[in-house]
Amino acid sequence: MKTNLMKTIREQQPIVLNVANHVTPQRVADGINYIGGSPMMMADPLEAADLTKIADAVVLNLGSTNPTAQALMLGAGETANRLHKPVVFDPVAVGATPLRRKRTQQLLERAPVTLIRGNAGEVAALAGVSWDQRGIDAGQGSVDPVTVAQTAAQKCQCIVVLSGPTDIITDGTTVYQVENNAPMLTTNVGMGDVLDGILGVAAGISTDLETITTATGILPVAAELATHQYPDAPFSFLAETYNQLARLDDQTLQQRLKIK
Numbered sequence: 001m002k003t004n005l006m007k008t009i010r011e012q013q014p015i016v017l018n019v020a021n022h023v024t025p026q027r028v029a030d031g032i033n034y035i036g037g038s039p040m041m042m043a044d045p046l047e048a049a050d051l052t053k054i055a056d057a058v059v060l061n062l063g064s065t066n067p068t069a070q071a072l073m074l075g076a077g078e079t080a081n082r083l084h085k086p087v088v089f090d091p092v093a094v095g096a097t098p099l100r101r102k103r104t105q106q107l108l109e110r111a112p113v114t115l116i117r118g119n120a121g122e123v124a125a126l127a128g129v130s131w132d133q134r135g136i137d138a139g140q141g142s143v144d145p146v147t148v149a150q151t152a153a154q155k156c157q158c159i160v161v162l163s164g165p166t167d168i169i170t171d172g173t174t175v176y177q178v179e180n181n182a183p184m185l186t187t188n189v190g191m192g193d194v195l196d197g198i199l200g201v202a203a204g205i206s207t208d209l210e211t212i213t214t215a216t217g218i219l220p221v222a223a224e225l226a227t228h229q230y231p232d233a234p235f236s237f238l239a240e241t242y243n244q245l246a247r248l249d250d251q252t253l254q255q256r257l258k259i260k
């Protein structure tokens with residue numbers, strides 16, 4: 001694993017450019033900032049290319065899809081590809097509507113992404129696996145999530161991080177699993193988006209599978225520590241998770257990470 005990830009983030013302070021949804025941008029910006037990255041949100045497609053030039057990584061979120069957001073995603077994605085910068089894509093509720101599927105397909109065709117992060121329902125939709133997705137939530141399915149993640153990674157030719165009680169990280173062949181677990185993360189909207197932002201910070205340093213796996217553990221490790229203090233208070237848990245993100249060092253992360 002990447003044993004000096006937190007130190008490297010704080011030294012390099014990667015700039016992460018986001019096409020955020022309309023619900024959780026503050027949570028995402030705080031998550032990036034608290035671990036030591038530098039967040040930037042954008043809203044005008046006319047500056048997507050110029051802002052991508054100064055970014056170390058780009059994070060694209062389908063959550064509030066609309067024509068402007070799609071133009072932002074395509075503009076940033078195409079420029080990032082041309083400049084060989086990493087792109088993280090979150091296909092929020094992609095299986096829910098034909099429009100989300102169409103816009104995702106257009107993005108993946110015009111600007112291939114480095115990493116897709118989604119819950120099981122979203123990744124299943126990309127893999128073409130039958131799944132009972134529930135809006136922005138994972139829903140239920142009967143196929144092994146590891147198979148779902150590997151199928152999506154092979155189909156989209158990128159790294160896939162399938163989040164859930166166990167997070168699955170795969171390039172289609174090698175598979176790592178992060179078993180750190182804080183159920184209250186699911187009570188707060190936007191924790192998947194915060195994970196995307198953290199993965200963007202890490203991708204700004206390296207996109208090797210070990211770095212991405214270590215980065216996937218940052219949020220659940222911080223959330224486990226917060227759970228000890230606030231086992232039944234979701235909003236205090238959320239604030240404490242951010243405190244823990246700001247405090248987290250490599251020693252604590254490596255001690256607490258449960259990877260298989």
Ligand SMILES: Nc1ncnc2c1ncn2[C@@H]1O[C@H](COP(=O)(O)OP(=O)(O)O)[C@@H](O)[C@H]1O
Nearest residue numbers: 119163164165167181182183185191192219220
């Ligand atoms: N059932 C669960 N128990 C514990 N942690 C979970 C569970 N589901 C998701 N998580 C964690 O919540 C964070 C956000 O993931 P997830 O809820 O799957 O994304 P999304 O919000 O996009 O649906 C991840 O860090 C993941 O590990």
Ligand SMILES: Cc1ncsc1CCOP(=O)(O)O
Nearest residue numbers: 021023063189190191192193
């Ligand atoms: C509620 C909502 N609606 C559109 S995007 C969004 C936020 C989704 O955030 P997350 O998937 O990280 O919980």
Ligand SMILES: [Mg+2]
Nearest residue numbers: 092136192193
């Ligand atoms: Mg989500």
